[in-house]
Amino acid sequence: xxxxxDLMRFQQTALSVRGQRQQLLASNIANADTPNYxxxxxxxxxxxxxxxQLNSSQSATPLAKTANQHMDPSGSVDGIAPMYRxxxxxxVDGNTVDxxxxxxxxxxxxxxxxxxxxxxxxxxxxMLAAIQG
Amino acid sequence: MSLFNVFNVAGSAMSAxxxxxxxxxxxxxxxxxxxxxxxxxxxxxxxxxxxxxxxGTGSTGVKVSEVVEDxxxxxxxxxxxxxxxxxxGYVASPxxxxxxxxxxxxxxxxxxxxxxxxxxxxxxxxxxxxxxxx
Numbered sequence: 001x002x003x004x005x006d007l008m009r010f011q012q013t014a015l016s017v018r019g020q021r022q023q024l025l026a027s028n029i030a031n032a033d034t035p036n037y038x039x040x041x042x043x044x045x046x047x048x049x050x051x052x053q054l055n056s057s058q059s060a061t062p063l064a065k066t067a068n069q070h071m072d073p074s075g076s077v078d079g080i081a082p083m084y085r086x087x088x089x090x091x092v093d094g095n096t097v098d099x100x101x102x103x104x105x106x107x108x109x110x111x112x113x114x115x116x117x118x119x120x121x122x123x124x125x126x127m128l129a130a131i132q133g
Numbered sequence: 134m135s136l137f138n139v140f141n142v143a144g145s146a147m148s149a150x151x152x153x154x155x156x157x158x159x160x161x162x163x164x165x166x167x168x169x170x171x172x173x174x175x176x177x178x179x180x181x182x183x184x185x186x187x188x189g190t191g192s193t194g195v196k197v198s199e200v201v202e203d204x205x206x207x208x209x210x211x212x213x214x215x216x217x218x219x220x221x222g223y224v225a226s227p228x229x230x231x232x233x234x235x236x237x238x239x240x241x242x243x244x245x246x247x248x249x250x251x252x253x254x255x256x257x258x259x260x261x262x263x264x265x266x267x
Contacts, residue, residue: 030146
C-alpha cells in the first residue's frame with residue numbers, strides 16, 4: 001500500500017461508516033409508521049475500530065453471496081452489525097422509532113460526515129502543498 | 134455507494150405515505166355517500182405498511198403491503214323523507230370516522246415531510262462529497 005493510501009485510510013473508512021449509519025437512520029425515519037418495526041443503529045466507534053482492523057489485515061475472506069437475500073453470518077452488512085435501539089416510551093403498534101432521537105442522530109451524523117469531508121480536503125491540500133512546494 | 138440508498142429508502146416511504154394520503158382523501162370524499170340499506174355502502178379504506186429490506190444494503194424501505202376495508206358496520210341514519218330510505222326509514226352511510234381520517238392525514242403529511250428532509254440532507258451530503266479535492 002502506498003503512503004497516500006495509508007494517509008487517507010482512516011478518514012475514508014470513517015466516512016464510509018458515517019454513510020452506512022446515515023442509511024440506517026434514514027431507514028428508521030422512513031419506517032416511523034410501520035407496525036412492529038424495530039429501530040436500528042450502529043456503535044460508530046466499535047464499527048470503525050473493527051473496520052480499520054479488517055482493512056489492515058485483509059485476511060478475512062467473506063462468504064460468497066449468490067442471491068440478493070443472502071446475509072452475512074452475523075446478520076451484518078459490510079462488516080457492520082446494527083443493533084436495536086431501546087425504547088423510553090413504548091408504542092401500541094410495536095414500533096420503536098422515536099422521531100426526536102432519529103432526527104437528532106441524523107443531523108448529528110450528517111454534520112460529522114461533512115466534518116470528515118473537510119478533514120480529507122485538508123489532507124489533500126497538505127499533500128498538494130508538499131508536492132508543489 | 135451507501136448514501137444513494139437513502140434516496141431509495143426515503144422515496145419508498147414517500148410513495149407509501151402518499152398512498153396513505155390517497156386513501157384518506159378517498160375516505161373523506163365519500164364520508165357522506167349514502168346508499169340504501171340493501172346496497173353496498175362505501176367502506177373506509179386503510180393502508181397497511183410493511184418494512185422491506187433493500188437488497189444487500191442493510192437498509193429498510195417501506196411498502197404498502199395491503200389496503201384493507203374497515204370492518205365496522207355502516208352508520209344507519211333515521212331519515213324517512215330520504216329517497217333511499219328503507220321501509221323502516223333508515224339510510225346507510227359509510228363507516229368513515231372523519232376525526233380519525235383528519236388525524237391520519239396530518240400524520241401522513243408530517244411523515245412525508247420528514248422523508249423529504251431526509252432526502253434533502255442526503256443530497257446536500259452527496260453534493261459536498263462531489264466537491265472533494267477541489
